[in-house]
Amino acid sequence: MKCVSDPDIIQDIEIVPQNSLDDDERTSKHFAALLTGRSSLVLKNDYLRLSPNERNKNKIIATGRFNFHRKNLHYSFIFSERAPRPRSLQFIDSDGNILEEFTLLAEGTPVGYYQNVTRKVCGAWRRMPRIYRRLLKQEKLYVVLVWGTKDFTEFTISGLMMRYNVLAREIFSSLMEPAPNTDPVLMHGSGGTAIISLATAVNPSIYISIIFNGLFGVNEISDVPVNITLHVDKKKVLEKQVLVKKPSNELNYVETNTVLENQDMRALARGRLSVGISSASNPMNMKLQGRIIPKATCEIFQALLSSSNEHNSHGTTGLAWFYMTNEGYLNYNIQVDNLRSEIPAAITLIDLSTRRKTELEDLTPYFENGWANGTVDRVSPKVLEPFFYGSLGVNVATQRSPSLIKGKLVPKLVADARDAPAPILLKRENYTLPSSAVGLVWLTVDNDCHIHYDVSLAGLGFNDRKLDLTLDLLPMLAPGAPVITKHLESFVGNQVENSPVESLSREELGRLDTGVGFIKILENKAILLSATVSQLHVPVGCRPPYTDNNVPTLLFDNGDDQQSGDCFHEGKFYQEEAQWTSTNDPCTMCFCQNGKEKCDTMICPEPDCPSYLRVRIPGECCPACPSKSMLTESQIRKNLPHRCLFNGKAHSKGSKFHPFLIPTGFDSCTECVCDPDDLEIKCIRNKNEKSCCKNCNKREFNVNESYPADEMPPKHPNLLRKNEKPTKSADQILSDGGCRNLNNPYRPHENGSEYHPYIDSLGFYKCVTCRCNKGTQTCKRNQCDKASCEKMFKAKKNKTLDLAESCCSVKDCRKYRHRKSHRVTNPTS
Known part of the structure; x- marks a missing residue:
């Protein structure tokens, strides 16, 4: 054990303020229950009626601790080691009505980390109604642990929740079961629990309170003596006799205290001490005993580690949490963040209740990669009392600072959020x-x-x-x-x-x-x-x-509206209607529609030069033919314009490509080229009658500036109606993010407007919709819905099919052509 030389090194540690207690919490904070087969509770529900005692073949008992905090009732249970985890927990009134039930064992749900390590049952009854809080205060509330399956109750044990003031000072507990070689008939359904506290300031003392039943004969009705014993292994260190004034078949309470030697205190801290209580008249056949373990309450101790600015220029912070196991081990987990490369000189557990801030345990040897995780298996008795009373802290020291960061360990009940692994x-x-x-x-x-x-x-x-x-x-x-x-x-x-x-x-x-x-x-x-x-x-x-x-x-059920419209492709997310070039293949372009990505790979048009003259630019799909106007590398490095832009994608001078339109992909019937002279995209329609269209004239149109077109009927207030003059000048529209209109320079397209392009050979090309967005024009092909397909079928049947009016191919509409409506007909009598 060490002492810090300068008492001013460890400054006052900031304690996270706790919420104030309400009236119920002040008067009804600590309760305990002994759950055995001798409870007076009679369940009214037939399917959960208390099972006959013989069904509890292993004579399972349990004890519970209850803490009322912020209108929530926190519960903790320990039960016989022979028993598996109970299926459910019930709170029941004195008439046998189930007020609340909690599932403790659910298929597919693992038990919380703390509960698994300690074999405890932990949880909380959130927002406990005031009427039930009144029953708790009046000591008229029972708890029941249920074993078995969902459809079959194997057995239950129950107990009355009682207020005990000594619970506020409890450090150790014991679950006391019938001792070996006692009379099984006399001890049937009996059990006990011990509440144990310490005082180590002057003479090490132990205070023992025992709640029990099953130790009285038929004729023992008043002032009945019982013996209380303490054993270290097989050595008896205490034997006292106390009187029970009015014995009860259900619950009895006795208490005593004694001074322990230092070696016995060490045995207590390390889980080697056991407590027993027996009948004075028949001690061999009527006796309860149990090993003393850290208190039954589900509890961890956490700390926030920090310090003032002048001592912590790098902003080093951290956290810590500790808990005791049933074997008496102290498990600790400490995280130190932003410590730079400096190794801590010491991570210590300190006693804040003393003026000199005594160092109790050195936790440094287990520090690695910002964490100190380990177990103190030989806990000193002088650690336990301040630990459970919330008077310990964690200090992190370095070569430059004897107290870089520190924090006080604050007790927290384990339930819900604090049942997480960390x-x-x-x-x-x-x-x-x-x-x-x-x-x-x-x-x-x-x-x-x-x-x-x-x-x-x-x-x-x-x-x-x-x-x-x-x-x-x-x-x-x-x-x-x-x-x-x-x-x-x-x-x-x-x-x-x-x-x-x-x-x-x-x-x-x-x-x-x-x-x-x-x-x-x-x-x-x-x-x-x-x-x-x-x-x-x-x-x-x-x-x-x-x-x-x-x-x-x-895949959402009917209760959800719809799935997210975003698409995930090649390690990146894209929003609905976005289009992009594959990072792995510049010839593949994709777009996002209804939350699914759709991709298409372009087959490049044949360039107008021999293959040995073709130039392939890194990052582009199609080769280009060299031209006299192609820029040198030095000009490119000077950021001079040397490419055409189409739908946000760059194309080198002289390169040919097919435009990418949503939702059909690359339009192989249209061939575009980046004009090397004026850096404009010029496109022509393929006049192949079989694969493209029957009435296409091979004429060029410039997509880089604008299609000559009138606007569609407005979807937004800022869109122009047909034959309606703009209220702004052309320069104002362009300065506000509009797009140029090559056919009519005096009527540019406003920012946000949508319109169909005009192609000389086709007129208004209604299969494509263009949109002006901040000076950039993007176009995409319209979807083939049922109405469009039915219109095409009708026009084809009447031999009035016009390509300009039909946006869909027979392949696109095949799913609608043979679909028949199904009608429900009533059977004839």
């Missing part, structure tokens, strides 16, 4: 904040698909800030990934804990399960702290089904 460190995003700003968050999703969170903050400066807690959900970390922002809560202060009533949507659950999330603390929409949440466990019953695509695409 908390997440919230790191500073806004560097105008003090370097001491830090936070931690616990997150879980329960079987009802509700998210639970618990957030603690420190070092923000003011406790009256109005903050927002949000969760950004992405399917994966990729450019352009769609984000769902979930606002969890607005709060004031340094702590928020909640379990929203509404469940998450299927898409949100899917992203929590397989994607990435970012939890953020905001003030006035500015991010203060944030953390990454990756692949949070989601119960099987809450997970959405997936397709076999390379990225999980959710």
Whole structure:
């Protein structure tokens, strides 16, 4: 054991303020229950009626601890080691009515990490109704643990919830079962639990309170003596006799205390001490005993690690959480972030209850990659008392600073969010904040698909800030990934804990399960702290089904509106109606439609020069013919114009290509070329009658400037109607982001307008719609819907089919041609 030489090194540690207690919590905070086969409770429900005692063949018993906090009743249970985990927990009134039931064992849902390690049952009855809180206060509430399957109850045990003041000081517990070689008939259905506290300041003392039943004969009705014993292995260290004034068949309470030797205190801390209680008149046949373990309450101890600005220029922060196992081991997990390359000189557990801040345990040897994880298997008795009373802290020292960051370990009940495997460190995003700003968050999703969170903050400066807690959900970390922002809560202060009533949507659950999330603390929409949440466990019953695509695409049920319109392709997300060139093949272009990417590969037109003269430009699909006007490399480096742009894609001088139109892909019936003289795209229609059209004249049109066309009827207020003169001049329209109209320079297309192009050989080409967006014109082919196809079939039948009026091929409309309407006919009698 060491002592810090300078008592001023360890400064006062910031304690996260806890919420004030309401009246119910002040008067009804700590309760306990002994669950055995001797409960007076009689269940009214036939299918859950208390099973006959003989069905509890292994004589299973349990004990519970209950803490009332912020209108929530937290429960903790330990049960016989012979028993598997119970199926469910019920809260029942004295008339046998089930008031609330909790599933403890669900198919496909693993038990929480803490519960699995400690073999405890942990949870909380959230927002306990006031009428039931009154029953609890009046000690008229029972608890029942149920074993068996969903359709078959194997056996149950129950007990009355009673208030005991000694629970506030409990450090150790014991589940006391019939001792070996006792009379099975006399001890049938009996059991006990011990509540144990310590005082180590002067003379090491132990205080024992025992709740029990089953140790009295028929004629023992008043002032009955019982013996209380303590054993270290087989050595007896205490034997005292106390009187029970009025013995009860259901519950009895006795207490005693004694001074222990130092070696016995060490044995107690290391799980080698056992407690027993027996009948004074028949001690061999009527005796209960149990091993003393750390207290039955489900509890962890967490700390936020930070310091003041002058001692922490790099903004080093961290977190820690500790808990005790049933074997008496102290498990610890410490994260230190942004420590740079410096190795900590010491990570120590310190006693804050003493003026000299005594160092109790050195945790440094297990520090690696920013983490110190380990177990203290020989815990000193002087650690346990301040540990359970919340008087310990963690200190991180370096060669330059004897106390770089530090924090106080605060007890927290394990339930919901804090049943997660580990908390997440919230790191500073806004560097105008003090370097001491830090936070931690616990997150879980329960079987009802509700998210639970618990957030603690420190070092923000003011406790009256109005903050927002949000969760950004992405399917994966990729450019352009769609984000769902979930606002969890607005709060004031340094702590928020909640379990929203509404469940998450299927898409949100899917992203929590397989994607990435970012939890953020905001003030006035500015991010203060944030953390990454990756692949949070989601119960099987809450997970959405997936397709076999390379990225999980959710298949929503009828309750969801529709899936996201974004497409995922080659490691990047694209929005609905976006088009792009494949990163692997410059000849392949894709577009996003209804959440699915559709791609097409272009077959290049034949260039107008011999193959040995053709030039292939890196990043372009089709080769180009060299021309006298082609720029040199030095001119290219000077950023002089040397390419044509079509739909945002660059084409070198002299290169030929087919235009890419949505939704059909590359239009092989149109051939475009980048004019080497004026850097304009000029296109001609292929007059092949069999593959393209019957009445196409081979005429050029310039798509780089504009198609000569009139506007469509407006979809937006800023679009011009046909034959309506613009209210702005042509220069004003162009300066506002409009597009040039080569056919009529005095009527440019306004920014945001949509129109059909005009082709000399076809007139208005209604199969393509163009849009002007900030001076750039983009065009795409219209979709072939049922109405368009039926119009084509009718025109073809009447031999009045006109290419300009028909946007669809027979292949496109094949799915509509043979579809028949199905009518329901009534059977004839």
